[in-house]
Amino acid sequence: MRSFDKWDALAGSIPTVTIAPPATSNLALIFQSQSSTTAAPASQRAVMSRLDGPETRGHYDELRDANGKVRPHYEPIITDLTRRDAAGVKRLADTGRRLLAERGVTFNIYDDKGLDTPWHMDPVPFVISAREWEGIEKALIQRATLLNAILNDSYGPQQLIRDGSMPAALVLAQPGYLRPCHGIKLKNAKPLQMYGADIARSPDGQWWVISDRTQIPTGSGYALENRLITSRLLPDVFRDARVRRLAGFFRQMQQSLAALAPRPVEEPRVVLLTPGPYNETYFEQAYLARYLGYTLVEGEDLTVRDDRVFLKTLNGLEPVDVILRRVDDDFCDPLELRNDSMLGVPGLVRAVRAGNVALGNALGSGLAEAPAMMAFLPGLCRKLLGSELLMPSVATWWCGQERPRGEVEKNLDRMVIKSAFRVRGRDACFGGKLSGAERAALAERMRFAPDRWAAQEKIAFSTAPMWEDGHLVHKPVSVRVYLVATKDGYMVMPGALTRVAATMDSPLVSMQKGGTSKDTWVLSDGPVESVTLLSNTSTPVELRRTGHNLGSRVSNHLYWLGRYAERAESSARLLRSTLLRCSPESGMSETPLLLPLLEALKCLTVLDDVPDAAALASQQEQLEARLLEAVFDANHPTSIRSCVTHIQRIGVLLRDRISVDTWRIISQLSDALDAYDNTPSITPMSDALNVLTRIILELASFHGLAKENMTRAQGWMFLDIGHRIERTVYICELLRAGLRSTDAENPSLLEAILEVGDSTITYRNRYSLLPQLAAVYDLLMLDEQNPRGLRFQFERIRQQFKHLPHELNSAVLTPAMRVFLENSTRLQLCDPTELARVEPGGWAQTQVARLLTQLIEAMPQLNDALTAGYFAHSTISSSEASPADTTPT
Numbered sequence: 001m002r003s004f005d006k007w008d009a010l011a012g013s014i015p016t017v018t019i020a021p022p023a024t025s026n027l028a029l030i031f032q033s034q035s036s037t038t039a040a041p042a043s044q045r046a047v048m049s050r051l052d053g054p055e056t057r058g059h060y061d062e063l064r065d066a067n068g069k070v071r072p073h074y075e076p077i078i079t080d081l082t083r084r085d086a087a088g089v090k091r092l093a094d095t096g097r098r099l100l101a102e103r104g105v106t107f108n109i110y111d112d113k114g115l116d117t118p119w120h121m122d123p124v125p126f127v128i129s130a131r132e133w134e135g136i137e138k139a140l141i142q143r144a145t146l147l148n149a150i151l152n153d154s155y156g157p158q159q160l161i162r163d164g165s166m167p168a169a170l171v172l173a174q175p176g177y178l179r180p181c182h183g184i185k186l187k188n189a190k191p192l193q194m195y196g197a198d199i200a201r202s203p204d205g206q207w208w209v210i211s212d213r214t215q216i217p218t219g220s221g222y223a224l225e226n227r228l229i230t231s232r233l234l235p236d237v238f239r240d241a242r243v244r245r246l247a248g249f250f251r252q253m254q255q256s257l258a259a260l261a262p263r264p265v266e267e268p269r270v271v272l273l274t275p276g277p278y279n280e281t282y283f284e285q286a287y288l289a290r291y292l293g294y295t296l297v298e299g300e301d302l303t304v305r306d307d308r309v310f311l312k313t314l315n316g317l318e319p320v321d322v323i324l325r326r327v328d329d330d331f332c333d334p335l336e337l338r339n340d341s342m343l344g345v346p347g348l349v350r351a352v353r354a355g356n357v358a359l360g361n362a363l364g365s366g367l368a369e370a371p372a373m374m375a376f377l378p379g380l381c382r383k384l385l386g387s388e389l390l391m392p393s394v395a396t397w398w399c400g401q402e403r404p405r406g407e408v409e410k411n412l413d414r415m416v417i418k419s420a421f422r423v424r425g426r427d428a429c430f431g432g433k434l435s436g437a438e439r440a441a442l443a444e445r446m447r448f449a450p451d452r453w454a455a456q457e458k459i460a461f462s463t464a465p466m467w468e469d470g471h472l473v474h475k476p477v478s479v480r481v482y483l484v485a486t487k488d489g490y491m492v493m494p495g496a497l498t499r500v501a502a503t504m505d506s507p508l509v510s511m512q513k514g515g516t517s518k519d520t521w522v523l524s525d526g527p528v529e530s531v532t533l534l535s536n537t538s539t540p541v542e543l544r545r546t547g548h549n550l551g552s553r554v555s556n557h558l559y560w561l562g563r564y565a566e567r568a569e570s571s572a573r574l575l576r577s578t579l580l581r582c583s584p585e586s587g588m589s590e591t592p593l594l595l596p597l598l599e600a601l602k603c604l605t606v607l608d609d610v611p612d613a614a615a616l617a618s619q620q621e622q623l624e625a626r627l628l629e630a631v632f633d634a635n636h637p638t639s640i641r642s643c644v645t646h647i648q649r650i651g652v653l654l655r656d657r658i659s660v661d662t663w664r665i666i667s668q669l670s671d672a673l674d675a676y677d678n679t680p681s682i683t684p685m686s687d688a689l690n691v692l693t694r695i696i697l698e699l700a701s702f703h704g705l706a707k708e709n710m711t712r713a714q715g716w717m718f719l720d721i722g723h724r725i726e727r728t729v730y731i732c733e734l735l736r737a738g739l740r741s742t743d744a745e746n747p748s749l750l751e752a753i754l755e756v757g758d759s760t761i762t763y764r765n766r767y768s769l770l771p772q773l774a775a776v777y778d779l780l781m782l783d784e785q786n787p788r789g790l791r792f793q794f795e796r797i798r799q800q801f802k803h804l805p806h807e808l809n810s811a812v813l814t815p816a817m818r819v820f821l822e823n824s825t826r827l828q829l830c831d832p833t834e835l836a837r838v839e840p841g842g843w844a845q846t847q848v849a850r851l852l853t854q855l856i857e858a859m860p861q862l863n864d865a866l867t868a869g870y871f872a873h874s875t876i877s878s879s880e881a882s883p884a885d886t887t888p889t
Contacts, residue, residue, distance in 0.1 A: 056463055056474045056504070058203055058460050059203060059460050059461065059462055059463045059474070059476065060201045060202065060203050060204070060205050060462035060463070061462070061463060061474070062074075062126070062127075062201070062462050062463060062464040062465075062477070063078070063463075063464065063465050063474075071129075072129070073127045073128070073129040073523055074127050076237050076240060076241045077124065077125065077127060077234075077237060077241075080234060080236075080237045081124070081472070086470045086471070089123070089467055089472075090467075090470065092123040092233050092234075092467075093122075093123050093467050095233060096121055096123045096229055096230075096233055097118070099229050099232065099233075100118065100119055100121060100225070100229060101118060101667075102660070102664055103225070103229075103660055104283070104655070104660070104663045104664070104667055105118070105119040105222075105225050105283060105287075106118060106119055106283045107119050107222075107280060107281070107283065107511055108278060108279065108280045108281075108282060109280070109511075109512055110280060110512065116283075116652065119222065119225070119283070119517070120511075120515075120516035120517060121225075121226050121229060121230075121516065121517050121518065121519070122466040122467055122500060122516050122517070122518050123230065123233050123234075123467055124464075124465050124466055124467055124472070124518065125230055125234075125498075125518055125519040125520065125521045126464050126477060126479065126496075126498040126518045126519070126520045126521065127241075127520075127521045127523065128520065128521065128522050128523065129523055130522070130523045130524055130525045131525075133494070133522045133523075135207075135390075136199070136207060136391070136481065136492075137492045138390060139207075139389075139390035139391035140195075140197050140199075140391065140481055140483060140490075140492055141483065141489060141490045141492060142381070142385065142387070142389070142390050142391075143195075143197065143209065143212075143377075143389070143390075143391065144192060144195040144197075144483045144485075144490045145385065145489065145490065146377065146380065146381050146384060146385055146389075147192055147195065147212065147214055147368045148190050148191060148192040148485075149384045149385070150166075150367075150368055150373075150380060150384070151191040151192055151214070151362070151364070151365055151367060151368055152190075152191060154171050154177070154364075154367055155181055155182050155183070155184065155191065155362075155364055156182075156183070158171070160380070160383075165376075165379065165380060165383055166376055166380065167376075167398075167400060167401075169400055169451045170370070170372055170373065170376070170398070170400075171367065173421075173451055174367055174370060174421045175330075175421055175422075175423065176215075176329060176330075176364070176366040176367045176369070176370065176421060176422060177364065177367050178329060178330065178337060178363055178364040180336040180337065180349050181349065181352075181362075181363045181364040184352060184353050184362075184363075185355070186358070186362060187262060187355050187358075188259060188260050188261075188262070188358065189260045189358050189359075189360075189362065189485075190362075190485045191361065191362035191364070191365050192214055192361060192362075192365055192368070192485065193256065193257070193260070193360035193361050193362070193484065193485045194217050194253070194360060194361055194482070194483065194484050194485070195212075195213065195214055195217055195482070195483040195484075195490070196212075196213030196217025196218070196219065196220075196480050196481065196482050196483070197209050197211070197212060197213065197480070197481050197483075198210050198211035198212075198213065198478055198479070198480050199391070199478065199479050199480075199481060200459060200461045200462065200477070200478040200479065200509075201461065201462035202459050202460070202461075202462075203460055203462075205462075206392075207391055208391070208392055208393065208394045208459065209374075209391055209392070209393045209394065210393075210394045210456075210459070210478065211369075211371075212368060212369050212373075212374075213369065213480070214361065214365045214366060214367075214368040214369050215328065215329060215361060215365050215366030215369055216325070216326055216327075216328065216361070216366075217480075217482055218281045218284060218326070219281070219284070219480050219482075219497040220249075220250075220284075220288070220482045220493065220497070221281075221283075221284035221285070221287045221288045221291070222281075222284055222497055222517060223246070223480075223482070223493070223495055223496060223497040223519070223520065224246055224250070224287075224291070225287065226497070226517060226518065226519040226520075227246055227495060227519050229519070230519035231243075231519075238521075241521065241523060242523055242524040242525075242526075242527070242528050243521045243522065243523060243524070243528065244494035244495065244522045244523070244524050244528055245494070245528060245529065245530070246493060246494065246495045248494075248529070249482070249484065249491060249492075249493035249494065249495075250291065250292065252484055252486060252491050253292065253484045254292055254293075256360075256484050256485050256486060257270050257322050257324060257360055258270065258322070259487070260321075260322045260358035260360065261321040261322055261358065262321065262355050262356055262357065262358060263319075263321060263356075265321065268321035268322055269295075269311070269318065269319060269320050269321050269322070270292075270294050270295075270320075270321065270322040270323075270324060271294055271295045271296070271297045271301075271302070271311060271320055271322075271323055271324070272285060272288065272289040272292075272294045272295070272296050272297065272323075272324045272325075272326065273297055273298070273299065273302070273323050273324070273325040273326060273327050273332075273345075274286075274296055274297070274298055274326050274327070275298075275326060275327050275328075275331070275343045276298055276343070277649075277652045277653055279326070280511075280512070281326070282652070282655075283655065285326050286655035286656040287655070287656075289656040290655075290656040294324065295311065295551065296656040297311065297551065297553075298343070298553065299327070299341075299342070299343050299344045299345050300553065301551050301552070301553050302320065302323075302345045302348075303317065303345070304345060304346060304347030304348060304350065304351050305317065307347075307350055307351050307353075307354040307356055308351060308354075308356045308357070309323070309345065309348065309351050309356065309357045311551060312551060312552045312553075313549035313550060313551055313552065314549055314550050314551075314552060314555055314714055314804070314805050314870055315549045315805050316805075318549060320357060321357065321358065322357070322358045322359075322360065323357060323358070323359050323360070324359075324360045325359055325360065325361070327343050327344060328366070329363055329364055329365070329366045331343045331344050332344040332345065332348050332349075332359075332363060333345060333346065333347065333348040333349045333363075334346055335347055335349070335350075336349040336350070337349065337363075348363075349363065366422065369422050370420060370421045370422060370454075371396060371418045371419070371420060371421075371422075371454045371456065372396070372398040372400070372420035372421065372454040374393035374394070374396040374454075374456075375393075375396040375397060375398045375404075375454070376398075377389055377393055378392070394456050394457055394459055395456060395457035396454060396455070396456045396457075397454065397455045397456075398420060398451075398454050399420065399446055399450040399451070399452075399453040399454060399455065400420065400450055400451035402450075404455075405446065405447075405450050405453075408446070408453075408455040409443050409446070412431040412434075412439050412442070412443065412455075413431045413432045413434075413439065414431065414432065414457070414458065415431045415455040415456065415457070415458065416428050416429070416430055416431070416455065416456045416457070416458050417429040417430075417431060417442065417446075417453065417454075417455050418453070418454050418455070418456065419452060419453065419454070420451060420452050420453055420454040421452070428508070429442065430458065432458070460476075461476035461477060461478055461501070461509065462476070462477060463475060463476055463477065463504075464477045464498070464500070464518070466500055466516070466518070474504070475500045475501055475503075475504065476500070476501040476504065476506065476509060477498055477499065477500050477501070477509065477518070478498075478499055478509040479496045479497070479498050479499075479520060480496055480497045480498075480499065481493065481496045482496070482497075494522045495519075495520045495521070495522055496520040496522075497517060497520065498517060498518040498519070498520045499511060499515050499516075499517055499518075500515055500516045500517065500518060501515055502514035502515050502516075549714070550713070550714040550715055550718075552870055552871055553871070554654065554657060554715065555714060555715065555718045555870055555871065556718075556867075556870070556871040557650050557653050557654050558654065558657070558715050558716075558718045558719040558722070559718040559719065559721060559722040559866070559871070560646075560650055560722060561647065561650045561651070561654065561719060561722065562718070562719040562720060562721065562722030562723035562724075562726070563722040563723065563725065563726040564643055564646045564647045564650065564726075565647055565699055565702055565703065565723065566722070566723045566726035566727050566730070567638075567643050567726050567730075568640055568643035568644060568647065568669075568695065568699060569695070569696055569699040569700070569703075570726070570727065570730035571604070571606055571630075571638070571640055571643065571730075572640055572692045572695045572696050572699070573692075573696060573755075573756050573758065574597065574600060574601060574604075574606070574730075574734070574756050575601070575606070575627060575630060575631060575640070575692055576689060576692040576693065576696070577597060577752055577755050577756050578594065578597045578598065578601065578627060579624075579627055579685055579688060579689055579692070580689065581593060581594050581597065581752065582594055582620065582623060582624060582627070593743065593746065593748050593749045593752055595610070595741065596737045596738045596741040596743070596749060596752075596753075597737070597752060597756075598610040598623075599737040599740075599741075600733050600734045600736075600737035600738075601630070603733045603736070603737060604638070604729075604730065604733050605637075605638050606630050606638050606639075607626060607627075607630060608626075611623065624685065627688075628685075628688055631673075631688055631691065631692065632673060632688075632691075640673070640692070640695060641670075641673050644669045644670050644673065644695070645670075647666055647669060648666055648667065648669065648670065651663060651666040651667070657715060659705070659709060661705055661709075662702065662705050662706070662709075665698055665701050665702045665705065666702065668698060669695065669698050669699075672690075672691045672694040672695060672698075673691060673695075703723070706719060706720075714803075714804070717800040717803060717804060718800075718870075720796060720800055721797055721800050721866070724793040724794075724796050724797050724800075725793075725797070725859055725862060725863060727788075727793055728790060728793045728794075728855065728859055729856065729859050731757065731780060731781075731788065731789070731790055731793070732790070732852045732855050732856045732859075733856065734753060734756055734757065735753070735777065735780060735781065735848075735852055736849065736852040736853065736856070738750070738753050739777075739843050739846070739848060739849055739852070740843040740849065744773060744843070745772075745773050745836075747770040747771045747772075750771035750772070750773065750776045751771050753771075753776060753780070754771060754776060754779075754780075757780050757788045758788050759779055759780060759786060759788050759789075762779065762786060763775065763776065763779055766779075772836070773835065773836040774832070774835040774836035777835040777836070777848060778832055778835055781827070781830070781835070781848075782827070782830060782832060790827055790855070791827060791828075794820075794823075794824045794827060797820060797824075798820070798824065801816075801817060801820065804870075814865070814869055815865040815868065815869065816862060816865035816866050816869055818865075819858055819861045819862045819865050820862060822858070823854065823855055823858045823862075826851055826854060826855070827851065827855070830847065830848070830851055831847065834846070834847045834848060835848055
């Protein structure tokens with residue numbers, strides 16, 4: 001089949017692909033190719049036993065040649081695997097999964113709403129020989145150069161349309177053609193700064209480009225993660241095989257993006273613009289931002305003033321020079337491109353047009369991704385580059401031409417039917433899977449709007465070995481290769497993201513459709529260069545003690561991470577003490593002591609209501625069920641489960657800001673709760689107590705890592721402020737509930753308060769007597785050396801306020817500082833001799849009761865003042881007034 005009409009000569013005919021099944025392989029030859037002359041053990045033969053099967057016929061075998069011999073570049077891998085038994089290879093796979101989980105490598109699956117789905121990687125790498133890679137590299141550099149020239153022309157003089165080299169509809173009718181971007185001149189940049197090509201092998205061994213990724217070539221971060229894991233799993237083979245390193249590619253990416261800066265600065269400000277945590281590759285975006293040293297931002301973090309882009313930080317607006325974007329073209333600017341976008345930056349196109357900010361890739365670069373474009377690339381390559389296309393595209397026909405459309409209709413059962421232009425939500429259609437009536441209906445739709453359709457030949461992808469169910473099996477693979485622009489051309493990453501289809505008969509190779517991934521080893525004929533992202537040690541460096549100013553949105557997330565972590569820990573401590581005192585062993589004998597704890601839980605909205613003393617004994621089972629719901633119920637807004645969910649959600653938003661160890665703790669918080677999902681009513685109380693203790697210990701680890709590992713910069717300050725405000729609320733509510741109890745002076749109740757406040761040992765060390773009211777309240781309120789005391793919390797907040805912008809250094813007190821000083825002074829002026837005094841009017845008239853009430857009412861005011869002063873730019877303001885309000889921005 002061929003392309004037709006007046007563009008036929010330029011498009012060129014597509015080489016015919018002859019599909020011939022490979023010769024039947026001889027499994028015994030696999031082992032003959034190894035250095036050992038002894039027969040392979042049965043356990044090793046079992047590992048390889050599923051590599052032969054009729055389902056692989058008609059596919060190119062990446063592992064073996066037509067004679068059944070292992071290809072030379074695969075021999076080191078196969079030698080290593082056949083030295084292991086099935087259990088040994090399984091240990092490799094299990095270790096790989098564990099390492100990926102520990103590093104928090106995830107992927108969001110849209111169809112199943114599967115947020116943070118574990119990333120899947122096969123331990124057997126995909127291997128490409130040095131000689132073959134040379135051809136791939138040369139061909140893809142040519143293709144990137146060609147596509148870049150097409151983009152330059154399409155958004156510039158449009159000479160290709162004027163002279164008939166390319167149909168006007170191929171550009172002007174595309175949804176991906178951004179008319180507001182026509183005529184924009186890029187000062188230092190190629191429109192195609194980064195490029196990804198999905199390539200696959202047909203049954204005759206020919207490499208084909210099956211898809212171009214010119215807008216957002218995702219996956220390079222996952223390729224890097226795969227490399228880090230595989231090199232740990234197979235260190236000896238990796239070293240001996242001379243696998244080329246990936247760091248040089250990312251170093252070139254840093255240099256290329258820095259060179260785009262429109263203003264002459266030594267260190268331009270580069271940010272990575274993300275659509276947010278619900279995007280399928282959000283992990284990769286956060287990972288790359290951290291790896292490359294860029295600030296991860298969302299659209300709301302940026303603003304345009306006087307045609308310049310600025311990042312909103314705690315210290316004000318800071319200019320942005322380069323944006324590495326992961327937001328689709330038309331979502332980048334709601335003013336000029338798509339007015340319903342919540343992901344972009346209003347005015348961004350205007351700033352780009354003025355030449356004050358550079359983007360990678362340029363707006364509108366998605367134009368070259370259109371499947372219909374592939375039909376014209378051979379002719380355009382001859383015209384623009386004066387050479388033949390070195391790696392052909394998969395055979396493509398654009399139905400906007402009459403004769404190709406007729407050929408497509410005749411051979412519809414052999415075609416893959418696609419939208420001619422990339423359209424969200426429109427999947428490819430495989431003609432061979434349609435009934436006769438469905439094919440007729442599709443042909444009618446194509447006749448109605450022919451320029452909107454393209455057809456491609458269906459290729460049987462090559463197969464590579466992967467580990468599955470205790471054996472090596474063959475699965476179809478495609479390879480995504482990445483390129484980055486350089487001063488003189490393009491550089492290819494000496495590796496790739498290899499994706500594996502879910503089944504042999506799967507029509508697509510997609511991670512969204514259940515596929516998995518492989519590390520891609522590109523071998524070298526000589527010694528492998530050791531490359532690092534670090535600068536040359538001889539380069540002088542200006543010493544500094546601070547980094548970039550912290551973005552306001554990130555500050556907000558850290559602040560609420562501190563609040564939710566403390567909220568979960570304090571609730572867990574209070575619930576644990578309560579459950580211990582209403583257990584069957586106690587026979588409810590501690591009912592008078594239980595009521596103040598239940599009252600504190602009610603004030604903190606952990607419980608909706610509390611029975612009175614008379615009804616408490618008769619409602620023991622109902623009370624226990626409600627307490628268990630407060631631990632496990634995901635629908636309860638202030639349960640431990642809900643708090644943990646919020647912590648993990650914020651942790652995802654801060655992936656580029658927190659360490660791997662901190663992420664491990666955050667991701668493990670729900671492990672103890674998962675075993676009891678949807679069954680809180682039948683959970684034994686002893687199990688619930690174990691869960692609460694485990695949650696407390698995990699959160700103690702989190703606080704310990706934050707205290708010992710985080711630099712005392714702005715992020716740490718807001719994390720700690722949120723922590724201290726939340727702890728103040730809990731201490732005040734606990735003390736107030738105990739104070740207004742008729743058993744306020746009961747030593748057993750005071751012992752419970754000390755237990756919840758984690759101050760029992762300190763009290764016993766100071767006083768060799770039963771707990772007394774004045775001593776307990778002094779320890780938990782006025783002792784500035786007690787980390788669980790109110791004075792300690794205010795002192796820590798004061799220390800953090802010293803270093804925040806516009807606070808203590810300001811000539812005029814800010815609202816946040818005013819609220820803080822007023823209440824800190826009240827606490828300092830509290831008379832210790834008043835702590836145990838009982839007024840005739842009851843507990844509410846005591847100085848201590850009034851103070852606790854004032855502090856409880858002041859914390860939401862302090863929260864609102866901080867929000868207005870530092871986080872007000874957020875889409876949703878975080879003005880929580882109580883622990884019941886659980887929606888951070």
